[in-house]
Amino acid sequence: MKKLLAISVAVMGFGTTAAVAETVGFSQIGSESGWRAAETTITRQQAEKRGIDLRFSDAQQRQENQIAALRSFVAQGVDAILLAPVVSTGWDNILMEARDAEIPVVLLDRRIDAPDDLYMTAVGADSVHEGEVAGGWLVDEVGDRQCNVVELQGTTGSSVAIERKQGFENAIADHPNISIIRSQTGDFTRSGGKEVMESFLQAENGGRNICALFSHNDDMAVGAIQAIKEAGLNPGEDILTVSIDGVPDYFRAMANGDANATVELTPNMAGPAFDALQAWWQDGTLPPKFIQTPSTLYTQADDPEGEYQRRKDLGY
Amino acid sequence: MPAAVKRILPQLITLLGVMVLVSLVFPDFLSIDYSDGRLVGPVIDVLKRGAPVALLAVGMTLVVATGGIDLSVGTLMAITGAVAAAAIVAGHGLVLAIVLALAAGLCAGGFSGFLVAVVGIQPIVATLILMISGRGIAQLITEGRILTFNMPGFAFLGSGTLLGVPVPVWIWLAVTALAIVIVRRTALGLLIESVGINRRASALAGVNARVILIAVYMASGLCAALAGIITTADIRGADANNAGLWLELDAILATVLGGNSLRGGRFSISAAVIGALIIQTINTGILLAGFPSEYNLVIKAVLVILILVVQSPSLAGDLKRLGSQLSRRAPRRSAKAAPQRSDR
Secondary structure, eight states: OOOOSSOOOOOOOOOOSOTTOOEEEEEEOOSOSHHHHHHHHHHHHHHHHHTOEEEEEEOTTOHHHHHHHHHHHHHHTOSEEEEOOSSSSSOHHHHHHHHHTTOOEEEESSOOSSOGGGSSEEEEOOHHHHHHHHHHHHHHHHTTSOEEEEEEEOSTTOHHHHHHHHHHHHHHTTOTTEEEEEEEEOTTOHHHHHHHHHHHHHHTGGGTTOOEEEESSHHHHHHHHHHHHHTTOOBTTTBEEEEEEOOHHHHHHHHTTSOOEEEEOOSOOHHHHHHHHHHHHHHOOOOOSEEEOOOOEEETTSOHHHHHHHHTTTTO | OOHHHHHHHHHHHHHHHHHHHHHHHSGGGGOOEEETTEEESHHHHHHHHTHHHHHHHHHHHHHHHTTOOOTTHHHHHHHHHHHHHHHHHTTOOHHHHHHHHHHHHHHHHHHHHHIIIIIOOOHHHHHHHHHHHHHHHHHHHHTTSOEEOOOHHHHHHHHOEETTEEHHHHHHHHHHHHHHHHHHSSSHHHHHHHHHHOHHHHHHTTOOHHHHHHHHHHHHHHHHHHHHHHHHHHHTEEOTTTTTTTHHHHHHHHHHHTTOOTTOSSOOHHHHHHHHHHHHHHHHHHHHHTOOGGGHHHHHHHHHHHHHHHHOHHHHHHHHHHHHHHHHHSTTOOOOOOOOOOOO
16 A cells, blocks of 8 residues: 555557567566666666567556556567566466466566466575675674674565575574674664664663664665764764665765675666576577576675765666 | 643553553663763653654644544655655755645645535545555655755754754644644634534534634644654655654554544643653663564554553443442442443
């Protein structure tokens, strides 16, 4: 129910001169977050770069809209379908229709509960791995030093929050000098991150007991960084911050020295998807059932200002 | 005891009780330090974090007193925050950003008020329209992303400090005081109550119910705009997806915790604001206690149910009756008191 008034189903074709241009339908969830908007932007860029005719459909967070969009893609006889599924169940029938029409379907970002012969491949990040990369950075950074970590969790019960937490815990498991002393949900929001961080600081001797912050996403971390500053501490030095997502505002915080590291969840899911499709069109190579996107670690040494400039117009 | 104090006594006792409870799980709850020219402590956090809901509760109490309800205030926070942020990003300066945000709140409140008072749509439906569609408006303004800005003057409204106390606290204190003065030092409060009790009768008695109704929804919109400004200033960005999400429900809860009947009629703004502080004390207490986050909502639910049951007038009557029956059974004690139901 987050997004109800939005751009209605818009079908946009990127004109290409090549007569043999492939047509790909893309059913996007909706504009639920800046990351999602960036994913849409990049998908369009990738299609344009490859001369693919992309038909875009915004589902406004509703599965029935996505099913309707897929059905219309099948009717139009597109060459392939990209689907960022809003929920994990209820896709079997429409995917069978696509299979009967011999249209390959590639899942983006999220997975579904359906037999895996109903889609060609799924492109996405491994959230456990993201947590492990974040934890690994902290392990390397603190060495043998004693380090108390506070954790800002994503929405309670969401698979991303569970898996990123699991990955981080895996990474610090063999390092008894690093321990998570407080962990609370900030609901993936900036204001949630700020409010919870304030209570962490309050509860841990004004923040003096805290050595590092691990946040399940950058938005919460950006809020928490403000809370740390307002408590009179220096984020990035007094309290190390490591987070996941790679949104522009966090890169700016890194450029200012207020944040230390982030693990990028790349919005470029379409690139690997188009690669797989083009290989299949060319010589019939079938991709593996899951294509894992890289989870790249960025630190202050990786030109955060440049990374900010590269991302700020992607729609985050 | 003055009547005004007597009215808010149950809420004050509840607030005290919740504070004691939180102190049990987090002993330093009441400690306040003074550092860098500002007060620091969990209680200060409660006062500051409680600002949005306290502001919403002021407007909500007025709407509820007319027998209405305003579900759109959470969404209005997102819209007004987006308007302010967009104005700042476009380079319009501090004053214009605030004025535009407040104007947006007034217009949206006026729209809901018009639907209720003139078109005659039931309040819950009339305000549901903006609650649902309003986030889309906010997202159109922010283009679906968090609209970040850098303007220390505006950020001051959310995270600044004046005389050692966070600015949001001053804002909700001032708005609450102003609202109380306006409705209690004039006949306005009485007129609002009369419209809430019987709109038709008050109209026949010469009260312009239509204007009163539109005015309370506009007041609610204005309060929501202030809450939106504070929230947006606090995180230095307008988050159309999440700003004020579900806060309309917290505002209604605060109003009810303040002993205001959803059927309209007599109301107390100060009690509703204390209700908002009760909710925030619970929220902050849960965060400080360090329980796993899966328990957050359960703890909150149990406490709220407990408070509402204890405050229930009919339960108070039952307890009194039970007490008198027990004393009647006891020998040598005369129990003449007839069971009484004390309905407020």
